Amino acid sequence: MRPEPPRPALAPPLGPEDHIYGPADAVVELVAYGDYQCPHCHTAHPITQSLIEEFAGQLRFGWRHFPLSKIHPDARNAAMAAEACGDKFWHMHNLLFTDPGKLSRENLLQYARQVQIDPQTVIAAWDENRYGELIRRHIASGLRSGVNTTPTFYINGRRHNGGFDKRTLTTALLQAIAEKSTASAGQNPPT
Template sequence: MKNPWVIIAVLTVVLFGGAYIYSSQVNEGTNEDYDSSINATALTESQIKGNPDSEVKLVEYSDFQCPACAQFYPVVKELLDKYGDQISFEYRHFPLIQNHPFAEPAARAAVAAGIQGKFYEYHDILFERQSQWSTALNPNRMFSEYATELGLDVNQFEKQMRSSDIRDKVKNDLQDGFAAGVTGTPSFYLNGEKLQLTTLGDLMLFTEQALGVNAGLEIDSEIEVDAGPGVTASPAALPEPEVKFGI
């Protein structure tokens, strides 16, 4: 007959070993290690570029999976390259999840990258490679690859991407957009006034007017001009204000 104490010892090891493995798996899916380090103000500040003290403030409500937003991306980039020291630019998330199922997780990925100081670097990748990740069955693997490419702590990135704080940040941006009267993406607000843009060049003109660069050129921000070739003038369908996020 086998020693009963040996059997008890083996069972104890198995039980505690199983408990440890289960505990590790549970902790893998939670975000306690990183949630405490997330500050709501820091999340917002990571999405502001240029001169935060400037009186000229440009805000964009955008969707990373939106084709029209991708068309405006190089215009915004050129604008910031040209006048980045003279304007304050803030990107806000407005994922149109009814038409763009990966827009919300893409937004969370960008916010997670922003915690590590790489929001706009990640923002640029998402727009430049929109055709790749937006057509994937599940883009999460690509999101992690982009994080690796930027030299981020991928484990931290993935956990924070799933955190409630980051989900709330995206949802708060969306609700702010509804409150501001956003009806499609991209939507731009210059010093609190919504711009009616139907050509790519309008954004540069309105911003330069605010800066006094084209002082002799009168532009009424309420006048809609004819849409030029290649511009998506009609926005995608909006989700209801009470949004249930996926992934």
């Protein structure tokens, strides 16, 4: 029998610095480390979107940047553009997954206009490397958490080692919900 691969913990857990979509009291948490120019992340994006819809109220989703800049030269600029959009982050995040081949600076500024962010804000972020340190922290946390490719997912704080197809992720989320319910029931005093 093959040994079970390790499931490193998400470190640090989601916190105030993270982009989180969904309720704070969600029973299940899905976190992705990803790269906006990575074709696998583009494949995963509509799947995570549909999971967010199907598990609405139960799931919260977090995103951390892990740009593989040497093979994806536009990924870092895209991550900075997303950060520069502030409270429009999720809107921009979704636009960045429109097409991995359309992430030139001009494309990114066009996306910024679409979410009604002044392109100068994005240009200033690039020029000043405004989110460079944040992205570095994301990458460092990914390394500590055992990120070994993009995307890498974490479910309730543990690395998901299976595939990211819809069925596999759905099964893993349902299992995490069931485990949490069992753990909660075990904590209740007998009546």
